[in-house]
Amino acid sequence: MRPEILARIAAARAARDLSDLARQAVGTTAETTSPSERIRRARELRQMVNAYVDLVVLGEALAGADWQEISGALNRRDPATVEAEYADAVAEWSALPESAAEDEGVEDLDDWYARHREDHDPDLEKPVADLLNRH
Structure with a gap:
């Protein structure tokens, strides 16, 4: 399986967990808790959002997106700096063997989506599995 597909599946997993x-x-x-606990929980969400963004960027980079476009989407000015920040991750994911895709949990993600889908969400039965059908 191509590394960009693995990264997009990982991003889908991260989006599910974030949701x-x-x-x-x-x-x-309405829970009674300390301010520090409420802030800690909010920071955990922010960390998960940042990890999700990184996985999306990684997937797009692995698929060949231009660093100028990626940098613009991140609201960053210097594509070379952004590319350098992701260089190690892109190299690691590019080197993954085909066997790395043995249990990506695609069916579980599609099932999760079906259970949580609302009327205004995309009307897709298998949004993650459909990714595997791309050539």
Whole structure:
């Protein structure tokens, strides 16, 4: 399996986890807790968002997106700096063997999406598995 597909599946997993944690944050709104605990939870969400963005950037870089376009989307000015920041990750993911894709959890992600999908979401049965059908 191509490394950009693996990265996009990893990004889908990160988005799922982020969504679950965000929903839990809503559920704890009225919970009595310390300010430091509430802030710690919010920071955890921010860290997860940053990890998700990194995985999306990685997937796009592995798919051959231009660093100028990636930098613009990140609202960053210097494509060379952005490329350098991601160089190690791009090299590591590019070197992954085909066997690295043995259990990506695609079916679980599609099932999760089906359970949580709302009317305004894209009407797709298998949004992650459809990625595997691209050539």
